[in-house]
Amino acid sequence: MNKSRLLMSLFLCAGLAACSSAQVARDEASALIESGQYEAGLARIEEGLRENPRDTELHMALNSGRALAVTSLLSQADMDRAQRNFAGARMTYSRVLNIEPNNRRAQDSLRQLDYLRSMDEKLELARGDLRRGDIYGADRQVKQILELDPKNDGALELQDSIRLVQSRNVVQYPQLRTRLDRPVTLEFRDANLKTIFEVLSQVAGLNFIFDKDLRPDMKATIFVRDVRIEDAVELLLQQNQLHQKVVNENTVLIYPDSPQKIKDYQELVMRTFYLTSIDANTALNMIKTMLKTRDVFVDERLNTLTMRDTGDAVRMA
Incomplete structure (x- = not known):
């Protein structure tokens, strides 16, 4: 009887000692983790588990401690990176991987930091x-x-x-501005074209300049209601095979629709392209085929292409 009581007492003491050891490990680890010494705190829990491998609370403390450490360290590393403290961020991301070697976010961030160094x-x-x-x-x-x-x-x-x-x-073209902010109505039958433009000039405050080769006897018939002044001008030009060039915000030049006149009045710009992803001669063939540009020059040594054409064609290139 006395022997049984002695054995029970010994088992009870051993159990109490184990509980006390596990509790001490948890308390010490908790203090270390709360102070930011995550690695030391986790190591203390692992030490306690070696002494008490079946302690459920120690296992739970290890898992929660790792999760807290990883979350806190990632947050600190991201903050260091945002503040351009790349050395501090690198060290903190590395601490995350020491705790959780397969953490994808830390791995990706370290690769990005390597890239940032260059x-x-x-x-x-x-x-x-x-x-x-x-x-x-x-x-x-x-x-x-x-x-x-x-x-x-x-x-x-x-x-x-x-x-x-x-x-x-970017080629900046003048934009036509009229003093008329409402639609216009035009009713003319076989009227002299210049007379119609004189009326538009008085109503909209626009200046119309006519090319010297424009026939003085040109006539037009137009019946439109509530249209923009720009649209009315365009309709008159289309009827008589004419073109316009906006000289400034209130002046328009009217000229015949002929190849020579178009060539005379079109504004040409020149631009050099420094090519990196395509051969200059290949680009030359593409531009001549697609844009019909004739004034194109290639420098094979520098792999550059220089073209002279209208602003629209240069922008499309």
């Missing part, structure tokens, strides 16, 4: 592209940089420079 080289390449006139190449490089590092000062500055160059390459 941003200075990439930025210099983009600057070189812009200096050579390869706007497309420079813009592509800058977009790749800003996708990973939206606050990169050098890339943002270069992006502004690219936009400025692009705006200069």
